[in-house]
């Protein structure tokens with residue numbers, strides 16, 4: 001699959017089959033995160049994959065009871081190990097780094113025939129407690145991972161002209 005096919009075909013999946021994810025597919029998804037670029041190549045991250053059903057149930061509650069999260073057989077938390085401050089541009093490097101890695105995972109999951117949904121609505125403290133994440137680390141994003149139960153239609157996007165300009169704003 002080429003990159004643009006994955007970019008165009010990926011959806012936020014909010015309904016999952018109970019079917020298990022093959023270990024090699026899960027490994028490919030996590031490997032895509034490991035290979036992501038990062039500021040200063042710090043690789044200041046940890047990706048936690050959870051398959052224990054009871055833990056996933058508790059994590060689903062921590063995702064403000066977005067029940068579809070608990071339908072998937074795998075839950076992934078993408079964490080920054082610590083806040084390494086801002087880049088020269090004033091943007092926090094750890095958030096950017098982990099977001100890129102998360103995007104890698106989501107696209108690789110699509111290539112593997114798996115669905116994901118970037119979840120930003122979760123309780124930081126609860127997820128950290130459930131997964132024994134150290135105080136100084138931060139959970140940047142989480143996602144369920146599993147086989148989609150149905151096709152998801154594409155969400156609309158602004159037009160190319162609206163979001164792109166050339167030479168100046």
Ligand SMILES: Cc1cc2nc3c(=O)[nH]c(=O)nc-3n(C[C@H](O)[C@H](O)[C@H](O)COP(=O)(O)O)c2cc1C
Nearest residue numbers: 010011012013014066117118119120121122154155
């Ligand atoms: C940073 C971020 C946070 C998001 N948080 C949630 C969330 O908590 N729950 C949810 O159902 N979807 C969440 N989404 C998914 C968006 O709603 C979704 O990407 C958007 O509606 C476009 O749909 P698509 O991903 O299918 O193209 C999030 C997406 C991003 C990028």
